[in-house]
Amino acid sequence: MALPKINAAPKYAVTVPSTKQEVRFRPYLVKEEKVLMLAMESENQAQAMNAVVDTIVSCVQEPIDKSVLTTFDVEYLFTRIRAKSVGETTKIGLKCTECEHPTETVVPIEDIVIDVPEVETKVEVTDNLKLSLRWPRYNDLVDLGAMESTTAMTFAMVSRCIEAVETPEERINFNDETEADKLEFIESLSAEQFGKIRDFMDKMPTLKHEIDYNCEKCGHANNIVLQGMNDFL
Numbered sequence: 001m002a003l004p005k006i007n008a009a010p011k012y013a014v015t016v017p018s019t020k021q022e023v024r025f026r027p028y029l030v031k032e033e034k035v036l037m038l039a040m041e042s043e044n045q046a047q048a049m050n051a052v053v054d055t056i057v058s059c060v061q062e063p064i065d066k067s068v069l070t071t072f073d074v075e076y077l078f079t080r081i082r083a084k085s086v087g088e089t090t091k092i093g094l095k096c097t098e099c100e101h102p103t104e105t106v107v108p109i110e111d112i113v114i115d116v117p118e119v120e121t122k123v124e125v126t127d128n129l130k131l132s133l134r135w136p137r138y139n140d141l142v143d144l145g146a147m148e149s150t151t152a153m154t155f156a157m158v159s160r161c162i163e164a165v166e167t168p169e170e171r172i173n174f175n176d177e178t179e180a181d182k183l184e185f186i187e188s189l190s191a192e193q194f195g196k197i198r199d200f201m202d203k204m205p206t207l208k209h210e211i212d213y214n215c216e217k218c219g220h221a222n223n224i225v226l227q228g229m230n231d232f233l
Contacts, residue, residue: 010061014080017116017205018070018135023062025077027085028055049142052078067139072205074138075229076114079207083109090232094211098220105211112209112232119203122166123196125189132164132171133200158186158197207232 010024028036032055039051053066056077069077083090092105123131140160147153159182165172174182186194209232211224226232 010059012080012084014077016064016069016073017076017114018073021062023060023064025059025061025081025084028059028081032058033085045145046142049138049145053138053142056081067137069138070135070204071138071141072114072116072135072207075207079109079112079229079232092211092226092232094213094222094224096215096218096220097222097224099215099218101215101217103213103216105213107209107211107226107232109232112207112226114205114207116205117203119200121200123200125193125196128167130166131162131197132166133161133197134163135204136161136201155183155186157201158194159183161197161201162186 010026012026013022013024015022036048036051036055039048042048053069053074056069056074057064057066059081060077088110089106089108092107094103094105095101096103121133123133125131136157137160140157144153144156144160147156159174159179162174162182164174165185177185189197206227207229209226211226212222213224214221
């Protein structure tokens, strides 16, 4: 007699922030938790990041293309899945900004929000040239995270986030160009033009939660803003 299958059916719904698609998911199981634990123990950042994405793909019922998930998609989806898997709250260790006394605070996962702003994805570089941009994807971080130079990583990320160069006559797919040509194009931008791309990327959404509390030791009123998945896990 075959053993029964348990805990395999999706039970919850969540909206993918970047696409507004509603998907159903189940909590992760021991097999997925094992992979996550092994990845974290490895201290290999790329392995840990891939384990997080693979867990999302396993737990979400609908087909989901992990290659196009943005960084904030992954943060939001994994946090929601983890909440249903191990608990609806997370304990955060906070240090007073005045005396550095540590305080453990319990944060309800459902209170952690992510706001996706309505931003213009086309940046005007000159009167006759625009750049079509996209948000950084989680795969970009996995691929580029091992780069030792912050400057080199920034340029590589900008290159990936430019989808097309548009003129009144044509639309040039940036990915169709060689790496050398893409780098030469980026380096030919003025500081002001490059700054417009950085401004777009700086507006990328992230998990955020604000905590106000008075230090139990010195009484100082603290206002702490938690941002990003690592602040909550």
